[in-house]
Amino acid sequence: MSFLSRIMVVKSKAHFSAGGNNHPGDAGGRFEGTRKRSGTQARSRVAIMMGGFVLAYCIIGGRLIQYGIAQPESVSSIGRADNLMASRPDILDRNGEVLATDIRTVSLFAEPHKIVDADEAVEQLATVLPNLNVADIYNKLKSKSRFQWLRRQLTPKQQSDILALGIPGIGFRPEKRRFYPGGVTAAHIVGHVNVDNRGIAGMERWIDSQGLADLAAIGMTSDAKLEPVRLSIDLRVQNIVREVIDHGMKEFQAIAAGAVVMDVHTGEILAMASVPDYDPNNPASGGEEGWMNRMSNGTFEMGSTFKSFTTAMALDSGKVTLKDSFDARFPIRIGGFTIKDFHGKHRVLSVPEIFQYSSNIGTAKMADLVGIDAHKEFLTRLGLLTKLPTELPEVKTPSQPRVWKKINSITISFGHGVSTTPLQTAVAGAALINGGKLIEPTFLPRTREEADQSAVTVIKKSTSDDMRYLFRWNGTHGSGKNALVPGFNVGGKTGTADKVVNGRYSSELNFNAFLAGFPIDDPQYVVLAIIDAPKTGEKGIRTAAGNAAPLVRDIIARSAPMLGVEPKFGPDGSALLVSY
Structure with a gap:
């Protein structure tokens, strides 16, 4: 018998068994049992489904909690x-x-x-x-x-x-x-x-x-x-300074230039620029030359501008007065070196004449009179031998001889043998003309009262008065003539230093600077300009008088009115206009 035939026989027997004896009660009981079994199965299925949903939600909630308390994954060093x-x-x-x-x-x-x-x-x-x-x-x-x-x-x-x-x-x-x-x-x-x-x-x-x-x-x-x-910066003056030095670097065929304008009574930096520079919106465009801030992060031998500090030291010591004179007829020979004047007068010079003619011989003799230890102490007092304290991070530490000997003191007196930053040279220069107070420079706003609280007196007021006179004298009779601006009474000191090339001083390359104050009768601002390795200058003059001084002149002429300095004309300064 086939498998299908057997199934049909079984189903037929089941049919007759269910109703063949004509017992209705028995059939009803059987159908009632079937309904109970179906209800139980339905309830079981619902319970299983509910349990499944609860389990699923528990798993999801657990994973969410796990993700919430887990430490954030560090991927490719990217921050949150x-x-x-x-x-x-x-x-x-x-x-x-x-x-x-x-x-x-x-x-x-x-x-x-x-x-x-x-x-x-x-x-x-x-x-x-x-x-x-x-x-x-x-x-x-x-x-x-x-x-x-x-x-x-x-x-x-x-x-x-x-x-x-x-x-x-x-x-x-x-x-x-x-x-x-x-x-x-x-x-x-x-x-x-x-x-x-x-x-x-x-x-x-x-x-x-x-x-x-x-x-x-x-x-x-x-x-x-x-x-x-x-910041303390005046954007108008900053733009002028940057334009002037950029034009000067190109006009005088130099490799670099820079300048700073500072309030002598508060130490606020009103403007400071160094070229070559770069665009901070695209820093890579500047390269290493453009990134270098020569005003605060470069050290240089500042040449004859240092004669200002040597003269102030001699006057402040009480061993020298403006009426004294020194013999500048003959060169100084020491340690195998010969110290001579660039444009020697070959005669006895008064202190104002030593400053006016920038005599190396006369300046060296004043330094020798004061002494080596006092010389080093004075420059340290003016902050020229230590790192300049200010907010700007890019500040370089000056260099000086490990041991000061007489030859070091003599050469340092006229700006060779010590390298400082131009910014700290300007800061020390401000102390010479503001009454003798050394004020730390700042790039943040500062009142005069706040500056006075931290200022340190480094020279006598009488010495500061004498230095203002010498600055003004040199401005009208000496190398500072090219920095004069009608009505603004500019005074200052040039500095022309031979650059060191391969360990030797070169007579063909200079580092030039001009340190100025204005108005010099009542100083409000100090201006320092530098120009590195210029090939020419005004009227073909390659020294500081022909290029660094004109940079200062142009900066003052354009920025003084913006700084609130009123021009003065006439013998007593009362004239409002002047005819040219």
Whole structure:
């Protein structure tokens, strides 16, 4: 019998068994049992389904809790988004003009594990970013990491064009970009930030050193607007200074130039520039030469400007007065060296004449009269031999002889043998004409009262009066004539130093400087200009009188009215106009 036939027989027997004996009660009981079994099974199924849903939700909730308490994964050294979005304070000049601010931007990233076709993705991105490093991007997209930066700080158009490509695994992260409206104008003072908006130069770096970087590192910064940082810089004067030295470097065919304008009573830096420079919006454009701030981070032998300090030392010691004279007829021979004058008068010179004619012989004899130890102590007192204290991070330490001997004291007296920064030379120069107070320079606003609290008296007031007279005398009768500005009573001292090339002084290359104060009868500001290795100058004069002094003249002529200095004409200064 087939399998199918057997099934039919069994079903037939079951049919007759169910109703063949005509016992209705028995049939009803059997059907009632069937209904009970069906109800029990339904309830079991519902319970199983409810249990399954509860279990699923428990698993999901557990995973959420696990993700919530887990440490964030560090991928490609990328910080959290809130760190990347943290604001930096705006930087303003003393008049509220913006020097640096944050702007919103986005950066392009990839999640390599979601990239479908790396070759196609690179080809598509290259249509929007033509200067893309194809090999580098391809390697990033084929890597096994879960996050890779592709390009930081895109323009809105670039973001829109990339979005239109529809590449899977490509995304954007909001960031902040630092923007410097003035570009190169105050590059070395303001400094710049890196791609992560962290200050790495200038006052940007100083701001981070005041705690902003530490707060960012522990995630305590936010996207909230911060109180702006106001500098002592006057953007108008800063622009003038930068224009003048840039033009001077090109006109006099020099390799570099720089200048600073400082308030002699508060120590505030109103302007400071050094060229070559760079655009902080694109720091890489400057190269090593452009990054170098020669005013504070370069040390140089300042030449005859140091005769100002030697003369002040001699006068302050009480061993020399303006009425004294020194024999400058013959060169000084010491230690195998011969000290002579550049334009010797070959006669006895008074102290004002020594200053006017910039006599090396006369200046050396004044230093010798004071003594080696007192000479070193005086320059240290004026801050010329120690690192300059100020907010700007880029400050270099001066160099000096390890052991001071007589030959060192003599050469240092006229600016050879000690290298200092131009900025600290200007700071020490301010002390010579402001009544004798050494005031630390600052790039932040400071009142005269605040400056007086920290000022240190380094020379007598009578010495300062004598130095103002000598500065004015040299301005009208000596090498400072080319720095004179009608109505503003400029006084100062030139400095022409032979540059050291391969360990020897070169007679063909100079480092020139001019240290000036104005108005010299009641000094308000000190101006120092430098020019490195000029090939020419006004009227073909290659010394400081032909190039450094004219730089100071142009700076004062254009900036003095903006600084609130009123010109004075006539014998007593009461005339309002003057005819030329």
